[in-house]
Amino acid sequence: MMSVFSTLDQLAILLGIFGLGLIAFTLYNLFFHPLSGIPGPLVARTGLWSWKSTRAVKLDMGWKLLELHQKYGKVVRIAQNEVSICDPSAISQIYRFKSPLKKTQFYESLRGTDGPTSISTVDNKRHAEMRRAEGPAYATKLFPTFEQNIDVSCNELIQYLDGCIVEGKGTGTVDLGQILQMFAIDAVGELALGKSFGLCAVGKDTHNWLPMLVKFLEMACLIGTQPVVAPIFRSLARILPEPPSVKILTGIVNGRIESRFEKDRQQEGYCGHQDMLEKLMAAQNPDGSVYSLQQVRAAVGSILGAGSDTTAITMRALIRFVVGDAEVYQKVQQEIDDAVDCGAIIFPLAHNDADKLPYFQACLKETLRLHPPVPWTLSRTVGASGANIASYFFAEGTEVSMSPFVLHRRAEAYGDNAAVFRPERWLEADLEQRKTMEHNNLAFGSGPRVCSGKTIGTMEVSKVVPFLFYKYKIAFTPRSVMSPHTHKVGRAVDGGVSMAEPYFVTSQWVALQSDFWCDLSRRPVI
Numbered sequence: 070m071m072s073v074f075s076t077l078d079q080l081a082i083l084l085g086i087f088g089l090g091l092i093a094f095t096l097y098n099l100f101f102h103p104l105s106g107i108p109g110p111l112v113a114r115t116g117l118w119s120w121k122s123t124r125a126v127k128l129d130m131g132w133k134l135l136e137l138h139q140k141y142g143k144v145v146r147i148a149q150n151e152v153s154i155c156d157p158s159a160i161s162q163i164y165r166f167k168s169p170l171k172k173t174q175f176y177e178s179l180r181g182t183d184g185p186t187s188i189s190t191v192d193n194k195r196h197a198e199m200r201r202a203e204g205p206a207y208a209t210k211l212f213p214t215f216e217q218n219i220d221v222s223c224n225e226l227i228q229y230l231d232g233c234i235v236e237g238k239g240t241g242t243v244d245l246g247q248i249l250q251m252f253a254i255d256a257v258g259e260l261a262l263g264k265s266f267g268l269c270a271v272g273k274d275t276h277n278w279l280p281m282l283v284k285f286l287e288m289a290c291l292i293g294t295q296p297v298v299a300p301i302f303r304s305l306a307r308i309l310p311e312p313p314s315v316k317i318l319t320g321i322v323n324g325r326i327e328s329r330f331e332k333d334r335q336q337e338g339y340c341g342h343q344d345m346l347e348k349l350m351a352a353q354n355p356d357g358s359v360y361s362l363q364q365v366r367a368a369v370g371s372i373l374g375a376g377s378d379t380t381a382i383t384m385r386a387l388i389r390f391v392v393g394d395a396e397v398y399q400k401v402q403q404e405i406d407d408a409v410d411c412g413a414i415i416f417p418l419a420h421n422d423a424d425k426l427p428y429f430q431a432c433l434k435e436t437l438r439l440h441p442p443v444p445w446t447l448s449r450t451v452g453a454s455g456a457n458i459a460s461y462f463f464a465e466g467t468e469v470s471m472s473p474f475v476l477h478r479r480a481e482a483y484g485d486n487a488a489v490f491r492p493e494r495w496l497e498a499d500l501e502q503r504k505t506m507e508h509n510n511l512a513f514g515s516g517p518r519v520c521s522g523k524t525i526g527t528m529e530v531s532k533v534v535p536f537l538f539y540k541y542k543i544a545f546t547p548r549s550v551m552s553p554h555t556h557k558v559g560r561a562v563d564g565g566v567s568m569a570e571p572y573f574v575t576s577q578w579v580a581l582q583s584d585f586w587c588d589l590s591r592r593p594v595i
């Protein structure tokens with residue numbers, strides 16, 4: 070009996086100590102932490118739970134963070150040790166080239182099982198080495214090859230859509246969002262591995278890769294918000310058996326890389342192909358050794374991961390914004406028709422001809438502004454000696470971040486009508502204003518960690534979407550009990566729910582749309 074009491078007593082003492090520790094921790098975070106003077110949600114200021122983990126689970130980051138900034142202003146404490154900032158003047162401080170701030174531990178969760186990649190590498194020196202080694206794979210010299218690669222996938226997409234229209238006797242009802250995702254995956258397959266995955270050709274996600282890739286990214290982002298337990302999850306991912314769809318994908322990817330390794334490395338000078346994979350196989354480490362098979366696999370994996378979702382999201386959002394505004398849609402079509410009629414462009418559109426559609430390009434910029442594919446906070450860690458950012462001094466180790474989605478909708482960055490889709494703003498601006506608007510656009514990130522595939526991504530979009538606008542009349546399939554939609558109502562990128570919204574957006578690391586059903590018919594002009 071005595072020993073039971075003493076065990077309970079001991080438990081009570083332990084619980085008491087834990088409770089007191091928790092109270093002390095909470096009081097410290099609220100009143101004595103260097104960030105205690107910065108406003109924010111209570112849960113973030115107490116440090117008792119991660120506000121970002123909640124967003125990662127609820128998939129509502131973009132609009133929830135925007136609400137916080139509307140309530141608290143330009144600088145908001147979103148975690149015990151992290152502030153979100155939406156002040157354009159902070160861009161060149163947080164994402165500076167000189168003595169760059171390190172990425173936060175969050176990014177480590179974006180690495181695959183083959184090892185570190187440029188996007189996931191936190192250490193700046195290591196990142197610079199990787200970027201130098203892998204740079205030739207993204208070089209403009211390769212653009213003619215990239216164009217051919219993208220045109221192959223584009224043709225397969227068009228053939229599939231034409232088939233749907235024939236099958237639908239003049240009107241094809243398609244989940245345009247899904248087929249664009251398949252196109253984007255096929256295109257990165259062509260770009261990074263020299264061969265499409267063939268999804269558009271059959272018009273089907275044969276191995277259920279799409280939901281698997283979505284889940285992978287969602288899990289990676291959620292795990293990244295819990296840096297203490299993240300290493301455990303990463304070790305588990307290495308030992309647990311891969312789901313069948315992952316196994317098939319990695320099997321195909323690795324098989325292609327290995328066969329190219331065998332063929333190309335036997336020939337001196339790796340002269341077999343002129344593509345991204347060839348350049349990655351020729352990439353060199355600082356000690357002069359060439360990239361190992363595993364390093365090439367990791368680099369290819371990061372292209373597949375970073376280059377497909379983002380491009381597909383941009384294409385969907387662009388179609389949604391343009392088709393959703395009759396006046397804009399009419400102007401875009403007129404511009405394309407006129408350019409074709411006078412022989413200024415032909416399809417598939419050449420990269421160099423993209424500028425011949427200035428109104429379309431303005432729509433693309435406006436899309437990336439209002440629906441940046443990555444709305445999550447692009448976080449960095451303040452280095453030794455601290456940093457002055459947005460009129461605050463932040464001590465070493467503080468995490469500072471900006472969300473492209475939030476910044477792009479603030480009047481400080483784009484004026485009072487920042488939340489309105491208005492492509493004209495890019496055409497009316499003078500050179501100086503345009504430079505400022507470009508500088509304030511974080512859709513591809515900024516500074517030394519800016520997206521390596523920026524030009525490739527915009528090239529893909531500029532090739533495919535004008536072609537779709539030229540060839541087809543696109544209308545959103547009306548949402549009804551009889552329609553193929555899985556969501557009863559739609560949800561916009563700003564979280565607004567409505568029957569008229571043509572797709573359903575979730576906002577986490579990426580602002581992903583689903584359920585984007587459209588009615589397509591051939592335009593009489595063709």
Ligand code: HEM
Pocket residue numbers: 187188189200260371372375376377379380383441442443447511512513514515517518519520521522523525526527
């Ligand atoms: C419209 C399309 C795209 C958008 C909006 C986009 C956006 C982004 C963003 C926001 C980042 C992260 C910046 C940060 O964390 O600070 C990033 C990084 C990256 N993206 Fe893209 N991306 C696009 C297309 C592509 C494509 C097509 C590729 C490959 C062919 C690609 C490859 C990469 C890589 C390798 C990184 C890591 C760069 C580094 O840290 O050195 N992206 N991208």
